[in-house]
Amino acid sequence: MRGRIVRALARPLVMAAVGVAIPLLNAAPATADSVVVGGFPVDVSQSPWTVALASRDLFGGTRAGQFCGGVAVAPTAVLTAAHCLGRDVVGAPPTPDLKVITGRTDLLSDQGKEIAVRSVWVNPGYDSSTNGGDFAVLTLAEPLPSGAVVPMAGAGDPAYTPGTSATVYGWGDTDGNGAYAHSLRGARVHVLPDARCERAYPGGGDGTYAAETMLCAGETTGGRDACQGDSGGPLVAQGRLIGLVSWGNGCGRADSPGVYTRVSEVVRTLSRADGAKALRPGADAT
Template identity: 55%
Template sequence: MHRRPRLIAVLLAVLAAAVAVLQPGPAAADGVVVGGHPARIDDSPWIVALASRARFGDARSGQFCAGVLVAPRKVVTVAHCLGRSVLGMPYRKVRDLRVIAGRGDLESSGGEEVPIRRAWVNPAYDAWTNEGDIAVITLARPVKTGKPIQLAEQADDPSYVSGRRALVYGWGDMAGDGSYASSLRAALVRVMPDASCGKAYPPGTPDGTYLPRTMLCAGVRAGGRDACQGDSGGPLVVGRRLVGLVSWGTGCGERGNPGVYTRIAGVARQVAEH
């Protein structure tokens, strides 16, 4: 998660200039779960990694974003993960783009790597406000080592009630300083009121605008637990239901700046249609 795609583009340019000789191509998108704890892939078999060794190198299996298995051949993630600001080129030109399922430790060879057959990236995604940050991936074959998660599709689902305990998962930045995780982690946060999120991210905020119809936010009032760079597209789960996808935010785990997620109830129709 985190950091707007436009900021990632600047970071990619700087990194490319600094390490081109050692590691050509862009660096990983947005980072690991801040303030989290180790998580077992067997307990969260619906989280998958998006990977490309050609673009991001062999370390950590080439992971750059995350996604969520919602059907044996369907993965949801966020639109900005498949954009030029992250990949450095159109996703269709990334020939080794893969979904990795059943691999909690990205330095291992466990699980399976499944090619992508096609992807739908929301054409209405607004990179300025971050509205409509959703993409749907169709896999070349069904995943064998993962298990789909149930979606919280209805706007009145109690999973969205403010104060509900939620878990955010990912392999991103663990401290907000570029220390990426190799093994899956999770952090306990709480769904926050729309009013608080709107106050944190009003119109004109450089990192985006909070729009409750298609977004929700979660965090800890004191800060310290959050998604971060590299977690984009990963799941926010209440109980055993998917309520959000890591999308954007200001900083990682900063007090007063909760993480913002694509609200599943706000994009359920697009997910079902694609």
């Protein structure tokens, strides 16, 4: 299957609408231990800021209702992809049973907590036709421990330098063919030059890469990447959040690197937007 694909899950038993991800075909083969294509097992204590977005009402209980990832950037604030909160995915307004699962490695365990979402702020600059500005802020009904958050990398941070080693985390598809994980995994990738993604995604059906709002990461030979179900999850380098899983063409393809929302653009946008109030400790999220 060709064309730009976002990396959230479509609802079971419902035909995927335009812009909602469906399991991919013809992705590059993954290793036997892969989840988050080409990945390795991760205990959530190693990345306590990695969370799962869940709705049992919409996605059932097989994987605790998980359909996207997210990342805690403040005690009551979680970043995720805007496309995860689209009408086609969670309804409008979002389903009332929307929760954030934190502190849980295995989605089928009773580890950690499931915290209700008090409010949702979707970037008003998000463009669903290009996936530009693909981020949203969820405000939690109760705070996370201070040690369960990760700092965001602003503009000019060396973590964005091409060649930097980074790790993407999630519970998504293991091989691009709908084999979804129930335990957290990570995959090591490298930040790639913007020119690489501009060549891979120059426009048309495969998508258009825009360096000012997007970040390119993967491996030259492919094989390690985020995939369906990982949308909104964190890409971390040098201890700082640099990207949110957004879109790509297939999973783990050598000529189609993963595209992430550039977190420096998130920082810039939130610094002058209503969504920033969710990042202030003690802020009223209602």
